[in-house]
Amino acid sequence: MSGLTLELLLLQIVTGVALGSVFVLLAIGLSLIFGMLTIVNFAHGAFYMVGAYMGVFLYGLTKNFWICLVLVPLAVGTIGLVVERFLVRPLYGRNIDDPLLLTFGLGYVFIESIRILFGLNGIPFSTPAGLRGAVDIGIGYFPLYRLFLIGATGMLVLGLWLFIEKTKFGLIIRAGARDPEILKVLGIDVSKIWLLVFGIGTGIAGLSGILAAPLQAVTPEMGIPVLAEAFVVTVVGGMGSLIGAVTAGLMVGIVVAMTSLFMPEMAKVSIFLLMALVLLVRPQGLFGRAGLMG
Amino acid sequence: MTNTRNSKRRSGMSRREILAAGAGGVALAGFTPSLFSIARAQAGAIKIGFPVPLTGPFGAEANDQVKAAEIAVKEFNDAGGFQGRLAELLVRDDKLNPGEAATRTLELIEKDKVNYVVGSLSAAVQLSINNVTKERGVIFNSISQSDAINEVKDWSKFTFHEALNPHMTAGAVGRYAFSKFGKKVVYLTADYAYGHEMVRGFESAGKLLGAQTLADIRHPIGANDYSAFLPRIQSLRPDVLCICNFGRDQVNAVKQATEFGLKEKIKIVAPVLLYTARVAGGPEIFEGVVGGTSYYWRLEDTVPTAKAFNDKFRAANGGAVPSDYGALGYAGVRSVLTAVKNAGTTDTAKVVDAMRSLKYDFYKGPQYYRGCDHQSVQSVLVIESKSKDMKDKNDVFSIVGVENPDEKNLRSCADLGHKA
Numbered sequence: 088m089s090g091l092t093l094e095l096l097l098l099q100i101v102t103g104v105a106l107g108s109v110f111v112l113l114a115i116g117l118s119l120i121f122g123m124l125t126i127v128n129f130a131h132g133a134f135y136m137v138g139a140y141m142g143v144f145l146y147g148l149t150k151n152f153w154i155c156l157v158l159v160p161l162a163v164g165t166i167g168l169v170v171e172r173f174l175v176r177p178l179y180g181r182n183i184d185d186p187l188l189l190t191f192g193l194g195y196v197f198i199e200s201i202r203i204l205f206g207l208n209g210i211p212f213s214t215p216a217g218l219r220g221a222v223d224i225g226i227g228y229f230p231l232y233r234l235f236l237i238g239a240t241g242m243l244v245l246g247l248w249l250f251i252e253k254t255k256f257g258l259i260i261r262a263g264a265r266d267p268e269i270l271k272v273l274g275i276d277v278s279k280i281w282l283l284v285f286g287i288g289t290g291i292a293g294l295s296g297i298l299a300a301p302l303q304a305v306t307p308e309m310g311i312p313v314l315a316e317a318f319v320v321t322v323v324g325g326m327g328s329l330i331g332a333v334t335a336g337l338m339v340g341i342v343v344a345m346t347s348l349f350m351p352e353m354a355k356v357s358i359f360l361l362m363a364l365v366l367l368v369r370p371q372g373l374f375g376r377a378g379l380m381g
Numbered sequence: 382m383t384n385t386r387n388s389k390r391r392s393g394m395s396r397r398e399i400l401a402a403g404a405g406g407v408a409l410a411g412f413t414p415s416l417f418s419i420a421r422a423q424a425g426a427i428k429i430g431f432p433v434p435l436t437g438p439f440g441a442e443a444n445d446q447v448k449a450a451e452i453a454v455k456e457f458n459d460a461g462g463f464q465g466r467l468a469e470l471l472v473r474d475d476k477l478n479p480g481e482a483a484t485r486t487l488e489l490i491e492k493d494k495v496n497y498v499v500g501s502l503s504a505a506v507q508l509s510i511n512n513v514t515k516e517r518g519v520i521f522n523s524i525s526q527s528d529a530i531n532e533v534k535d536w537s538k539f540t541f542h543e544a545l546n547p548h549m550t551a552g553a554v555g556r557y558a559f560s561k562f563g564k565k566v567v568y569l570t571a572d573y574a575y576g577h578e579m580v581r582g583f584e585s586a587g588k589l590l591g592a593q594t595l596a597d598i599r600h601p602i603g604a605n606d607y608s609a610f611l612p613r614i615q616s617l618r619p620d621v622l623c624i625c626n627f628g629r630d631q632v633n634a635v636k637q638a639t640e641f642g643l644k645e646k647i648k649i650v651a652p653v654l655l656y657t658a659r660v661a662g663g664p665e666i667f668e669g670v671v672g673g674t675s676y677y678w679r680l681e682d683t684v685p686t687a688k689a690f691n692d693k694f695r696a697a698n699g700g701a702v703p704s705d706y707g708a709l710g711y712a713g714v715r716s717v718l719t720a721v722k723n724a725g726t727t728d729t730a731k732v733v734d735a736m737r738s739l740k741y742d743f744y745k746g747p748q749y750y751r752g753c754d755h756q757s758v759q760s761v762l763v764i765e766s767k768s769k770d771m772k773d774k775n776d777v778f779s780i781v782g783v784e785n786p787d788e789k790n791l792r793s794c795a796d797l798g799h800k801a
Contacts, residue, residue: 099609099613102609103609106608109606209661209662213663228641229641232640233608302608302636303605303606303632304629304633304661306438306629306661312605313605343609351600352572352599352600352601354600
């Protein structure tokens with residue numbers, strides 16, 4: 088390839104990290120729910136899309152991106168709570184594909200509802216005022232918003248890690264994932280923990296939606312391709328592993344960026360090749376616990 | 382009991398099953414329930430089958446095509462139809478899938494006994510519909526862009542092409558952009574027929590102007606992030622970046638190119654600049670982007686038939702204006718119905734002849750179907766997206782150039798493999 092410079096290569100890696108941040112955001116919500124509840128949430132992409140639409144809607148009312156950034160995950164998380172309490176919970180104890188089918192169908196209900204409410208054509212969402220434009224990062228110009236995205240993802244991951252590893256509540260969540268029965272014997276209501284975890288997971292999906300809204304068109308179907316990518320990241324990282332989701336998300340981002348540079352036609356396929364490769368060498372994923380699913 | 386419930390949950394499914402289910406889910410994700418209504422056939426009605434991708438990424442355009450086509454049908458029926466026979470539009474969702482489109486078209490012909498087929502919104506899907514109609518000897522008027530459909534390999538005498546084709550569109554835009562903004566060009570192209578044909582159209586127009594292709598970067602169709610292609614484009618320092626993709630791909634690519642600050646030094650050009658994409662993307666994102674189109678509603682300022690069509694569309698759709706592809710639905714159906722009247726019969730062979738000799742001005746100025754390949758010879762508009770001086774919220778483009786109907790802007794009949 089002609090014109091390949093070190094600057095371009097480095098800029099490409101930064102682009103990959105920014106891309107990876109979106110993957111990380113999506114995968115941690117998915118992975119969290121799977122790791123704790125053993126539910127494969129096929130509505131994850133739809134929650135993400137609902138987050139983006141809710142962001143557009145609330146931005147129209149508040150005119151403040153930062154307020155939306157707080158409100159959207161809370162609102163989408165609340166939808167998640169309702170879904171867990173009334174739809175997912177009755178299915179615990181049944182075969183694992185029951186909740187899978189439920190969430191799969193739920194995804195379509197969300198998409199159709201948004202189509203009815205907001206129309207088939209997408210709606211515009213501009214980058215928030217203070218984060219517009221590109222800045223010189225020493226190796227070239229890079230969009231400020233994408234830098235913000237990398238930072239925001241880092242903060243969220245750190246916060247989530249501290250919450251799960253360092254708080255008493257996190258301890259209960261981790262215990263619940265390992266052995267819910269003992270937890271029950273100790274007098275803790277496991278169903279409440281599952282409820283909360285589902286709420287947090289879907290809330291993060293909603294947050295990724297509003298964070299991604301300035302990057303791409305907000306459309307009813309925006310969650311469909313993203314769901315596939317999120318699954319790839321989760322499987323590569325190891326289902327249920329937070330550090331796995333982060334590592335795999337960044338890895339997938341950089342792989343996409345590099346194939347886009349050298350073999351653009353292969354950009355979409357590359358992540359699936361990566362997944363196949365990882366599964367061949369390490370079937371449980373990079374950081375997954377073997378035998379989690381039986 | 383939590384214990385038994387939980388252990389059952391954990392042992393229910395193997396990793397492989399999950400992965401298989403996941404893959405199945407991803408495959409199924411492209412499939413959504415169809416919305417069409419099955420109209421009841423009236424005795425003796427002139428039936429027009431109308432397969433378009435109502436669901437999926439081009440749903441907005443497809444629904445607009447239906448609305449516009451319905452106006453052509455209503456007009457025809459309000460004028461008394463043909464010898465007392467009224468026209469009827471049978472809309473089907475082809476889901477943007479060539480296989481689905483072939484099945485629906487076959488059903489329309491075999492089961493619903495349609496007289497003619499008009500529709501499609503994809504380079505690949507229209508070829509699939511054309512395969513069916515050509516075999517059954519049914520007229521098909523395609524309202525979607527394609528170069529291949531006019532080539533002798535795919536074409537038949539039942540094939541008409543109402544839409545522009547990539548050669549005409551990219552040619553007009555290229556002639557405008559390369560002489561105005563510069564000769565060094567990078568293409569960002571969706572990796573399928575539509576994208577490839579557009580690049581070919583740009584390059585053949587560019588050759589005469591001395592334009593130079595620095596790179597043709599092909600991206601997978603339906604990508605939602607283009608950022609990974611942009612640093613390289615920036616480092617190539619072109620004068621013009623041609624984004625040869627469609628629908629949401631176009632919105633995302635333009636949005637991200639704007640975000641990366643590409644517009645400061647590079648003129649962004651799209652072969653087909655879509656009204657719906659511009660509306661979905663917003664004014665700031667598309668500001669200054671130049672592209673081609675078959676129709677823009679502001680044509681009504683200069684063309685009386687455009688005004689008449691827009692008024693009918695506005696009256697039927699709560700003041701909304703027709704989009705480019707939507708308008709094609711109107712012209713596609715109206716030309717077939719006009720040919721029926723001119724022929725004095727619904728007989729296919731006679732209607733084909735009537736369409737061949739049609740000289741029409743339905744909504745954008747004079748048009749006719751070229752003899753050798755039935756391509757509609759028509760004007761191509763070059764438009765630029767604007768964010769200021771908008772008359773109202775629908776006024777999103779300025780018309781910066783018009784290429785009048787001229788066969789010399791088409792690929793020659795010989796190039797397409799036709800004898801005459």
